[in-house]
Amino acid sequence: MQKRNTLFSSYPRDPGLFDELFDQEGKVTKVYSKLFNLYGKNSISDYLELNNKAKASFFNQGITFQVYNEATTREKIFPFDLFPRIIGAEEWAHIEKGVVQRCRALNLFLHDLYHEKEILKAGVVPLELINSSENYLEQMVGLDPPGGIYNHISGTDIIRHKDGEFYVLEDNIRCPSGVSYVLSNRAALKRAFFGVFNHYDVHTVTNYAENLLDQLERVKPGGVDVPTCVVLTPGMYNSAFYEHSYLAKTMGVELVEGRDLYVENDFVYMKTIMGPRRVDILYRRIDDHFIDPLEFRQDSALGVPGLFAAYKKGNITIVNAPGTGVADDKAVYTYVPDIIRFYLGEEPILKNVQTYHCSRKEDLEYVLDNIRELVVKPVDEAGGYGISIGNCLTDTEVEEVRQSIRNAPRKYVAQPILSLSVHPTFIEESQSFEQRHIDLRTFTVLGPDSSYVLKGGLTRVALRKGNLIVNSSQGGGSKDTWVLQK
Structure with missing residues (x-):
């Protein structure tokens, strides 16, 4: 006897929201x-059992994360919902073309900032915006990274608004994380609902590591035939350590900490039981100011003394290049459409969200007067930290946000x-499916003559009802x- 479709029988649908599953008439798309x-x-009961198996699988694989601001240090299983998001081939082609365009333009922007500064001279991007950025590195001026990348x-990060259009929420080009969850989510879903893949022609995501390594090897230092690549991690207590170890394992390269490396005669070496081994490509997962205590923070125990000197000599490729954070700034985000037009002579394929930067007088006045209708974000934070959603604030909190902005408008x-x-999204407390807000993080790997976009990305879900912040933290x-595929 066939079971009734009880999973969605009590699904509460708000017609004022864009629902990915149902159209405006309430019919399944x-x-x-x-x-x-x-x-x-x-x-x-069947679904709960499958859900528990998925959670056990995540725990056994160590697919966890740590929230830094908790009073106690404990790992949590990364929450995973078994009902997948589907993106059609035509919509994906639009997204992929748009993110590649942004990445190419931002790469040209970074090269220009550290060389001729033509975009600043033209007044397209304000000089003060760059000079006041903590992520602009004077040490990178005049340096040419291998392959020009x-x-x-x-x-x-991309959202779909209620108008059905896709918008870019922000660009993450320092050490973007989350791709390991994309791969783990696919593996977990295949174990739980393998049969459903027989009914859809879905692009694979399991080739990410292969494509990543291929593109990294394309930017190897000159004079190197078979490069040695490593992943540099801050260590096992970092919130993204699972991802660091996962990527190293799937690429078939060594996972190292700073203490595993040393520099001699401006070359970087890895300590092994077989003796020193030269390192040519360093996929670092630590921030700029910690990579080399001789050049940046002297108190850093995470980096490698002399690493930046080796980089300046062209003897090692650092991925992503130091100093990329200046283009990762949420204030710079407001100028990305102009950056695309300046370097590529093209109109942006993906739209920006309307953004007000508080260092601009007219924007500052508008924000201070309309906080209730706005989301206020620090320009240099990640993980959803420091965000204030105006319509969720008390009167006291609104005044606190106003004062913070007045004290440091650039921020x-x-x-x-x-x-x-x-x-x-299946909510365990109610044991039913409910509407939850989502976004999408795409992953693009840029090479000197080609690019690769992972055909999947990470759909993140705000599990609390009505919440708009999707970060796991x-x-x-x-x-x-x-x-x-079609």
Whole structure:
């Protein structure tokens, strides 16, 4: 006897939100129809059992994260929802073309900032904006990274608004994280619901590590035939350590800490039981100011003394290049459409979200007067930290935000409170599917003559009802993201 479709029988749908599963008339969209019926064959108890198996699988694999601001240090399983997000081939082609365009333009922008500074001379981007950025490194001026690539790996955060259009929320080009969860989500879903993949022609995500390593080897230092690549991690207590170890393992390269490396005659070597081994490509997962205590923070025990000297001599490739953070700034984000036009002579394919930068007098006045309708963000924070959503603040909190902005206007941007699209997500407390807001982080690997975009990305979910912040550090989770081949 066939089971009733009870999983979605009590699904509360707000017609004012863009629901990825249902259209405006409340009908299941064509792309989800098969999946909706396949999942509906399971009872709530069946689904709970599968959900528990997925959680156990994540725990056994060590797929966890650490929230830094908690009073106690403890690892948490990365929350994973078994109902995947589907993106059609045509929509994905638009997204992929748009993120590659942004990455190419930002790479040219970085080269220009550290060389001729033509965009500053033209007044397209304010000089003061760059001079006041903590992430602009004077040490990078005049340096040419191997292959001419600065932002080898980029994580572009994209939302769909209630108008159905995709918008870029921010560009992450320092050390973007989350790709390991993309791969782990796919593996977990295949174990739980393997049969559903027989009904859809979905692009694979398991080739990411292979493509990443291939692109990294394309930017090897001159004179190197077979390069040695390593992943540099701050260590096992870092919140993204699982990802560091996962990527090293899947690429088939060594995972190292700073103490495993040393510099001699401006070359970098790895200590091994077989003796020293030269390192040619360093995929670093530590921030700029910690990579070399001789050049940056003297108290850093995470980096490698002399590393930057080896880099300046062209003897090692650092991925991503030092100094990329100046283009990662949320204030610089406001100028990305102009940056694309300046360097590529093209119109932006993906739209920016309307953004007010508080260092501009007219923007500052608007933000101070309209905080209730805005999301206020620090320009240099990550992980959702420091964000204030105006309509969720008390009167006292609004005044505190205003004062913070007045004290350091350069530090803040503000955006309208957007209505992120929602996706059915299983909520354990209610044991039912409910609408939850989502975004998408895409991963682009840029090489000197080609690029690769992971055909999937990380769909992040704000698990708390009505919450717009999807970061895991703020209580968010994730879904497997299916990109259809046709």
